[in-house]
Amino acid sequence: MTDPTPPSDGHRRSRRRFSLAALRHHIGGLRSAGVRFALGYAVLFWVSAVLFLSVIWWGTAELIERQVEASVAADARALSERWTDGGLSALALTIEDRLEDNVDDDALYLLVDRNGVRVAGNLPSWPEAVAMSNVWYQLTIRRAGVRGIAEVQGFDLPRGYRLLVGRDVRDRTALRHLLTDTLLWAWVVITALALLGALLVRKMFRRMVSSIARTTSAIAHGDMHRRMPLSGRGDELDEVSEAINEMLDRIARLMDGVKQVSNAIAHDLRTPITRARAQLEYAALHAHDEGTLRAAIEEGVNDLDNITAVFEALLRIAQIEAGARRSAFATFDLVPVLQDIVELYEPLADEQDIRLVPRLPEQVKFYGDRSMIQQAVSNLIDNALKFSPQGGEVTIAIATGPDLLHEDRPDARVATITVSDEGIGMSEADIERASERFFRANAARNTPGSGLGLSLVQAIVQLHGGTLRYIRREPGLSVRMTLPLPQEASKNEVADMTQDSPTSHAHDKET
Secondary structure (H helix, E strand, C coil): CCCCCCCCCHHHHHHHHHHHHHHHHHHHHHCCCCHHHHHHHHHHHHHHHHHHHHHHHHHHHHHHHHHHHHHHHHHHHHHHHHHHHHHHHHHHHHHHHHHHHCCCCCCEEEECCCCCCCCEEECCCCCCCCCCEEECCCCCCCEEEEEEEEEEEEECCHCCCCCEEECHHHHHHHHHHHHHHHHHHHHHHHHHHHHHHHHHHHHHHHHHHHHHHHHHHHHCCCCCCCCCCCCCCCCHHHHHHHHHHHHHHHHHHHHHHHHHHHHHHHHCCHHHHEEEEEEEEHHHHHCCCCCEEEEEHHHHHHHHHHHHHHHHHHHHHHHHHHHHHHHCCEEEEHHHHHHHHHHHHHHHHHHHEEEEEEECCCCCHHHHHHHHHHHHHHHHHHHHHHHHHCCCCEEEEEEECCCCCCCCCCCCEEEEEEEECCCCCCCHHHHHCCCCCCCCHHCCCCCCCCCHHHHHHHHHHHHHHCCCEEEECCEEEEEEEEEEEECCCCCHHHHHHHHCCCCHHCCEEEE
């Protein structure tokens, strides 16, 4: 028989790597949120069960103890009264009668004289351990050849007599031991149930998290149409899934917007670029004619300026939507700003035979970016003049009032800037897309513009925490910018600003 071959260094290193890998696996498992949640559930369940079982045990043991004490105390009072009423003979007779009647098998009585000689009772002699009166003692006794446990109390009587009253608690001790064993088994079962519950909780948690992980992995690999599954229970995981789905919907809309912008840029800029190229080619062919050359170059520069303006508008919209333009926010009066815009556009309105009617109060304090608000209102008036017929009317008005969209803020107030025209208006379908970049309604295809004006207005309004609405009229269209006023502006201040304003009674005919 040959000696076994000792393990080689390679085997030792392999076992060591295996042990380290197993250790890392267990440590990694403890770092798992599902494992920690399950262990926490098991520990909480186990501790709660132990506390509950401990309360039951101590309560039951205390109840047994009190029953013994109450029985002994009642017997001691009755026997003391018997001694007082009838003396020694009456007390001894009462003890013997109680033992003969066998009312309580566990009752213990002993009456002895000053020499310790038994007078009456079911104990052979006075226990040496019971040395003091009115003190509880627990003794080991033997009754009818059976060993038991007794709880007794001694009392001193006149003329040196002594009385011992107690109870054999052997059955109660057995009941307590039975209760202890039962609760221990219950603790074992509860521990097993806690572990089983922890495993089930971990499995359920892991299943739900794995579902979310698979979905996010699929989305990360390009499946942008996937969404987080909902259990329908309305729990916290459903809330997280709904929030992620909303985020994914928002991302999808943004990506669609990027695609639309890219397509629109390629489509809308192709014409001016082609026209600029044609003008430059024409200038190259007619370089000998200075006048023709200058005109062609000017046309090409104009087309390039239009392209630059489109990119500047896109950049401005991107900056506003990113919230990067709040540094210029300040408190100012809206009325002078709108008056300046009206004065700026009045010559153009007169040239087109259009009445530009301002309806402005004396003062409306506002907190925001003055140049942005000026840009937004200018775009709205420019659109209104562009699509209004000759002899028509364009009105610009401001009205202040409570913020009806936020009922949880009863003191909040808003300023509504309305620009109305009597032009061709917009269909409901066009209104839905009016704020999209590069969108132009069919009726506006033959008018100059890039389709970015209303997108810029929408971005400015959102930056100021407001809303933009398009309201159909007969004829024409009303565009309303609703902007929040500073919180410190009280109702009385706003009322003072607008009490003499005709806009407090003005309204549009809406359909």
